[in-house]
Amino acid sequence: MPHLDEAFLDSVDSLESLDSQGSLRALATAGAQVRRTVVAAREAGIDRLAGGDRPRSVLVAALGGPLVVCDVLDVLAEPGSPVPVTTRRQAPLPGWIGPLDLVIAVSQSGRAPGPLALAAEAARRGAALLTVGAPDSPLADVCARGRGVHVGITAPVPTSRAALWSLLTPVLMAAERLGLAECSDAVLDQVADTLDTRAEECRPSSESFVNPAKVIALGLAETVPLVLGDGDLTGVAANRAAAMLARTARMPTTHGALPDDAAQVVACFDGPFSGPSDVGGTGAGDLFADPFLDGPPAPQLGLLMLRDHPEVVREMPRSTFPPIALADAVVESARDAGVRVWEVEALPGHPVQRLASLVAMTDYVATYLALGLGLDPAISRHVTELRDRTS
Structure with a gap:
């Protein structure tokens, strides 16, 4: 034993x-990740997602450590979301995804094969795009060509597991703005305080x-x-x-x-x-x-x-x-x-x-x-x- x-x-x-790699130090930055990413998402233009009609459906693509992002949105949106929310790890993109739908792809490196392929196919079909990952990455490039919103993540953490709150925060902000789940920026500030409390404890x-x-x-x-x-x-x-x-x-x-x-x-x-x-x-x-x-x-x-x-x-x-x-x-x-x-x-x-x-x-x-x-x-x-x- x-x-x-x-x-x-x-x-x-x-x-x-x-x-x-400073894993303990990275965990202590969770609250700061939330606050920093709220600012980054606003600057990236995440409010544009609510500028048009509500999407017919939302698909969230993630793989590995960021996969928990899918689980969180699924459990928050299920009780009252006016549109279906589905998750996917790998290609192919479901055949019903088209210009009326929103695809959210999450990858800290911006290179994960599954989310990258799904985002590229979504852009080809004319679907709305929100991507979260490293700036100047293949995922960011796909999003730019698809005229979507890319939230660049630059958190100095060793793994995608330690970057959870940088990856999750833009998705929660999008869910709030689209009326999929209630998670205002004020709530995210309280989440950051809770993470700080745990870090101190x-x-x-x-x-x-x-x-x-x-x-x-x-x-x-x-x-x-x-x-x-x-x-x-x-x-x-x-x-x-x-x-x-x-x-x-x-x-x-x-x-x-x-x-x-x-x-x-x-x-x-x-x-x-x-x-x-x-x-x-x-x-x-x-x-x-x-x-x-x-x-x-x-x-x-x-x-x-x-x-x-x-x-x-x-x-x-x-x-x-x-x-x-x-x-x-x-x-x-x-x-x-x-x-x-x-x-x-x-x-x-x-x-x-x-x-x-x-x-x-x-x-x-x-x-x-x-x-x-x-x-x-x-x-x-x-x-x-x-x-x-x-x-």
């Missing part, structure tokens, strides 16, 4: 020496016994992690958390959302990775086990439960949100089975604020977990080798 050294996580110098200099991200990272290192959201919004955060744990911390992670995934999650509690039941449901196992005589402990399931703010949940109709009792029952079942459980509750506010509070926390968890395991969060040797073999 892997083990994290608490003293290492509490040493800022040790963290910086291993974090060669999870800063590297904060010791592990008071830093919630370090606490969770120390525990997850000794488990087979499972991330579960208690609804649609938290399900998006769970998906993002699983991707961050896998890509950043190299921890394979199952994820899901209630109510649909309740049964498959609970079924794992009596599987090979469930721990022995113990007093209090901490999953601590046998305190008197001798690792030299009894062998190393078996991997144990760990449940990271992401929960929406309770006041918001209580105000929602039961038809649109699973009852609190279901999430409580899953947590209770996990503890009875000896599964270690951590719960992260969203901060109050607008849906994007609540989502931001969960995403920021789990981003820090995954990054601290990687560093504690002796891994550089931004660099994977095997990913580099895969790119070399397929280039």
Whole structure:
């Protein structure tokens, strides 16, 4: 079983020496990313999207780290959007896309094959275009030829995962201006404040016994992690958390959302990775086990439960949100089975604020977990080798 050294996580110098690309520093800029991108989007002319008729449909194209942008817009627009919103990763562009539709393509480098090909085909068909990515990139060139709006992203971050809020903010601004979802510039300013709050709470200099991200990272290192959201919004955060744990911390992670995934999650509690039941449901196992005589402990399931703010949940109709009792029952079942459980509750506010509070926390968890395991969060040797073999 892997083990994290608490003293290492509490040493800022040790963290910086291993974090060669400044991943922790990049996470701390999330709030600044929102504020900077709001200005950049205005200067790029994003308000032009609302100058004509509302599009017949909106298609969002993203791949890899930016794919969460599609998930966020999907969950925000679904309840009240007057037009259908769909997502796509790769070409071909659906046959029904034409001059009456809007295509949004997102790629930090501006070179991702899927979004680039979809944007080029959309421009050829005369569809309206909004692209988000590096300036002076192939994506920016396609957008210019299609007379669209390109929001140039110049955030100095090591990966597209760390640039999430630079990539997501223009899409949220477009959704507001087109009436697809309510997310005003004032709300985005509050989102930036929420991200700053999390950055202060999870800063590297904060010791592990008071830093919630370090606490969770120390525990997850000794488990087979499972991330579960208690609804649609938290399900998006769970998906993002699983991707961050896998890509950043190299921890394979199952994820899901209630109510649909309740049964498959609970079924794992009596599987090979469930721990022995113990007093209090901490999953601590046998305190008197001798690792030299009894062998190393078996991997144990760990449940990271992401929960929406309770006041918001209580105000929602039961038809649109699973009852609190279901999430409580899953947590209770996990503890009875000896599964270690951590719960992260969203901060109050607008849906994007609540989502931001969960995403920021789990981003820090995954990054601290990687560093504690002796891994550089931004660099994977095997990913580099895969790119070399397929280039």
